[in-house]
Amino acid sequence: MNTLLWFQRDLRLNDNPALSWALQQGKPVIAVYIYSPEEDAIWTEGGASRWWLHQSLKKLSDDLQKINIKLQFFKANSVETISQLATQAQVSAVVWTNRHEPHRNQYENMIESELLKKGIEVERIKDALISRADDFLTVSKNTPYRVFTPFYKKLRSELNLYKFHTNNNKHVKSADAPAVLYKHSQTLDQLSLLDYHPWHEKLHNFWSPGEKKASETLDSFINDSLFNYQSERDFPELDGTSRLSAHLQYGEISVQQIITQLVPLIEMQGGNIAQQAEVFLRQLIWREFARYTLWHFPETSTQPMNPKFTKRFWKTDSVNLEKWQQGKTGIPIIDAGMKQLWESGTMHNRVRMLVASLLTKNMGISWQQGAHWFWDTLVDADLANNTMGWQWVAGCGVDAAPYYRIFNPETQAKKFDKQGYYINRWLDKPSTMKPSQPVVDLATSRVNALDRYNNIIRHNQ
Ligand SMILES: Cc1cc2nc3c(=O)[nH]c(=O)nc-3n(C[C@H](O)[C@H](O)[C@H](O)COP(=O)(O)OP(=O)(O)OC[C@H]3O[C@@H](n4cnc5c(N)ncnc54)[C@H](O)[C@@H]3O)c2cc1C
Structure with missing residues (x-):
């Protein structure tokens, strides 16, 4: 047998x-x-x-x-x-x-x-998952959590880091005997995962999938970047984050393995590194919250959590959607983000929030259109995180960003890419290029978006 x-x-x-x-x-x-x-x-x-x-x-x-x-x-x-x-x-x-x-x-x-x-x-x-958080319910209503902070507090308070352990079977034993090959099995190539057109070859310049690289990535993040995680994680040009999301998505590393490495830092060393490890752990709990939310509200992968945001709320604008997808909005940090996504299969979290805010709020295009584009282009495309990220920014999901929070990509660029290194890296010589007309006027589209949201949220109770 x-x-x-x-x-x-x-x-x-x-x-x-x-x-x-x-x-x-x-x-x-x-x-x-x-x-x-x-x-x-x-x-x-x-x-x-x-x-x-x-x-x-x-x-x-x-x-x-x-x-x-x-x-x-x-x-x-x-x-x-x-x-x-x-x-x-x-x-x-x-x-x-x-x-x-x-x-x-x-x-x-x-x-x-x-x-x-x-x-x-x-x-x-x-x-x-990190824990058996699926059973968590709010004390007041006995319903699933919809807000991150109380969920985080509950999970964190129940997470006994000392008891945290992994199988840690570094020396995996060999199977006792080779199994028979099943006659109908196929080769990896026969799965046809790779598109015929070799557009994806450029991804090798940025990523090396697999368990070995996942573990090296975690080690180098802990040694080189964790101590500045809180202050650098929002700056897209810095190596301030772990870059573990795709490795985690495919289970090349487990969330338990990551936490196991954080435990001695949190519990033993104290001081700055313990604080930074807590901030990083909080991000992993955001990931857990996304899984929890999708589990309790499975329809949210396609439907807004807040049912007021029906299809009618959003504009159909295929011309501007395409400009956004192609990084041709005329707004440098947005175009840099979309180019980073197209070239490397990823985008910094801060810039993900900016491009999502521009699409859904200033341009009025549905979060589902943005989520689908991310789904096709991200190497870390993850149903739970992508759904939560898009609904959060669009203001229609769990713990949604307040609808009046509309990022101004120009002020955000001044704050998080002051020297323009990120923009210069991803756009062809932006400083010498004639600026193209932006797809939307940021000030007017902000006012229009506020009107639309006010109307639906306040007056349409
Ligand atoms: C519109 C939008 C769409 C997104 N789509 C995805 C997606 O498809 N796949 C995906 O993995 N993440 C997604 N995110 C979350 C976040 O942008 C990425 O997890 C992060 O950029 C990955 O980089 P990192 O591994 O260096 O993160 P780090 O800062 O090193 O964080 C460590 C890990 O914590 C988790 N994490 C961090 N931030 C978040 C967050 N906001 N929500 C949930 N988990 C988080 C990730 O698993 C990440 O790998 C999205 C965010 C937004 C705003």
């Missing part, structure tokens, strides 16, 4: 409880990755994410080979594939780590019930 190990968003060997569990069974391990675009529908990975996923799977496959496990690929329906494999490859147990996303959970439930009907053991591991 064999053990079936299904990789999803846990593409690593170290501190991978599902892998540890599979190896502990002492039977040959059949490891699979199933790419199911038809199941994910509109949330199938976008172009930049597929590039990352391809590289990450390649690294994982090489690493697994070293411990006697062959990663087998399928481009298929996950329910059918696992069910068939379980029967045809003499599987006695199936193990996987939950993805903790509502649209994926329904398939995991179906798979579990199919397997149990066949008398096959199922081990579903909860490892995507």
